[in-house]
Amino acid sequence: MNMTQRQILVSMVLVFLVVSVSRSEGSVREEEEADRISALPGQPKVSFQQFSGYVTVNKAAGRALFYWLTEAANDPLSKPLVIWLNGGPGCSSVAYGASEEIGPFRINKTASGLYLNKFSWNNVANLLFLETPAGVGFSYSNHSSDLFDTGDRRTAMDSLEFLIRWLDRFPRYKNRDIYITGESYAGHYVPQLARQIMIYNKKSKHRINLKGIMVGNAVTDNYYDNLGTVTYWWSHAMISDKTYQQLINTCDFRRQKESNECESLYTYAMDQEFGNIDQYNIYAPPCNNSDGSLFTRQTMRMPHRPYRIFRAISGYDPCTEKYAEIYYNRPDVQKALHANTTGIHYKWTACRYFNCILSTSIT
Template identity: 50%
Template sequence: MKIAFLLSLHFTLLVSIHCYGGNGYDPLETALNAQRAKRSVTGHATTKAEYSYSPVYVGQQHGLKDADKISAFPGQPSGTDFDQYSGYVTVEPNHGRALFYYFAESPANSSTNPLVLWLNGGPGCSSFGNGAMMELGPFRVNPDFTTLSHNKYAWNNIANVLFLESPAGVGFSYSNTSSDYKTGDEQTAKDSYTFLVNWLERFPEYKTRDFYITGESYAGHYVPQLAQLILRNNKFTNQTVINLKGIALGNALVDEETENTGMYDYFWTHAIISDEIHKGIVSNCNFSEAGTITEACLDYQLQAIAARSNIYSYDIYAPLCSPFSNSTPSISGFDPCTENYILLYLNTPEVQQSLHAKPLIWESCNKNMPKNWTDMPFTVLPVIQELMGSGISVWIYSGDTDGRVPVTTSRYSINKLQTSVKTPWYPWMYEGEVGGYVVGYENLTFVTIRGAGHFVPSYQPARGLALFSSFLEGKLP
């Protein structure tokens, strides 16, 4: 009976899967296209509301920590030696809006190690399924999609890591008010802040702990916006003061102009598009906020997509997953079918029960969310500049085989910040090999990870952990 259920689920979910870059679905491109269409109608970008502090909802948290403790995941390997928790934090009781989290404490020194929040992007993609289960969490789902194996390079080895599914409608997070699923940057930051204030009431031992925010892709918006809100609210609130020490952004969208120019330049320099297509884009496209996308520009962009053909943009050298053949590991050893294993595992009723999750059809990404995104600033570079001047640590890192938000995009974005170099570009080493390259700027660190795609801890887990360790230590790798 169980086997028949799993086979039926396997077929249903593989037909409808919506993951990062899978089956032609690109949440980032969907969101950017929707915002471009909006600007072409209104003639300008969405403006961000002026900041004003107001107290946030704080619910009764007594006893909820114990209720959230996970006894064990189905198929969990023996020798698991850390505490883990998952459940919901209500952020808007009148709407019934609740965000799902998964928390993995460190096996050693959990009482002194820092607290780190991880956010995946999309917008609309799951920090638990993608971040924890595919990238930096303590477990990986095996090809049988019923058992787990240890990830020896998990980030909770050196920090207590909190994964948040945000906003409502992503992963296991939900709202009882359907209009809440039409949301944007500003509400996402507010809800994430409300989540943190309430979560720290549930786990009060972390209230004064050093706190860091990390994330990738569209979290290039989420992370700096949340950090900015925390620092501003810390000055005014009589609620919990959050001890924010730093942020790290991986292969992150922070500026729409450099995202486009950097992506097409990367395609050209990596032999994905022709000289003619690249020249056509450079000559005909104005990707600035005030620029208009002409018919000629659009035509060359479509030519670029056709020329790119059937490769996985998020890791240009990776093999594709086929459900009809044995998967071939990528150069880095990552199984390209991993997202399918996660999808099937997280949609098993026993797994959802172990997570204290509301029973639902879990998806890697909510395909409707990017189309309905209400506010998305063209650039968050001014927010990053504000954070650079605040005294917290600001790192940007980039896997160098990502074609979606490539290393060129990150470098062009940093150039716009016009910050001076303190430590010139140099190779950093890991186990006798070049792990990547690093440059230290005034109030900013930029690091590349050699051989990693968009999801750095998936493709280069050892180098990713070395990078993370350096970030927490505040030292260049």
């Protein structure tokens, strides 16, 4: 091969590489643009970009997790990425983290639109709300068995797979500082996902730049959480001395799933002794339906199935979950969010409780 032939060959290889990279970059941009939210129904005008959609985490099972990214309001390229996880287990980060707590929007009382949250964390960071595991919120699986045998291990591995693939879709975040945050049962989700990221980083050339984790109102220990809940009820006159003693004597607070006798005591306490009280804010009025019944399912949750939603006392509205369930079931909202693209047969709910034990500790 003479010099001219070599030069021609080198030129051809370079052209091929440039075209391949260009096609790859173009594909990434197309994926990102497909997830762009132009505006949500009833949304005020904002300066920041939003994206939402699905990332497939298991192609064989057809498991896909739903996300919503609200970028920082100012200079997003210089800001870290904060991943938010809600707990339950089974509760939506869109319903709570995004719409009631740290997100940029609140849903108005008629569920007809949104208004700005001046305390949004996207004033200082890019916020990525993730609905996990599959079956929570808009996240789904094509295998119904996935909804009955999920657990912390799979949740962590699916969340890691989500993050790897999501960073491929949004490569500008690959070298960004990443923080994992959450509340309630995310006291398990957050550190377990962080652990999987650390294991992944030891094996991969493309490290995820995890800088830290944070959990609030976190569930970490069954015994003290469950015993503390029952003691709180009793010390605040929500249940009788008799019921309190029966719960103490009957329930094994270390167990993830209680006996039928203990469950019956919990149900009796909530149905017969609580009254018209929201156990998550006993000093505020509950959200009542027009027939006088309570809308929120929070008062019917067993304390040993952690479900702690923190809300600021100032401006407290007990019906925010109700607004979310109306708003996110609107077809125009789902279309704007690129959600429910497969026609999930059940309604979107703020929390979805599976007929199984969702927690299986990672060892």
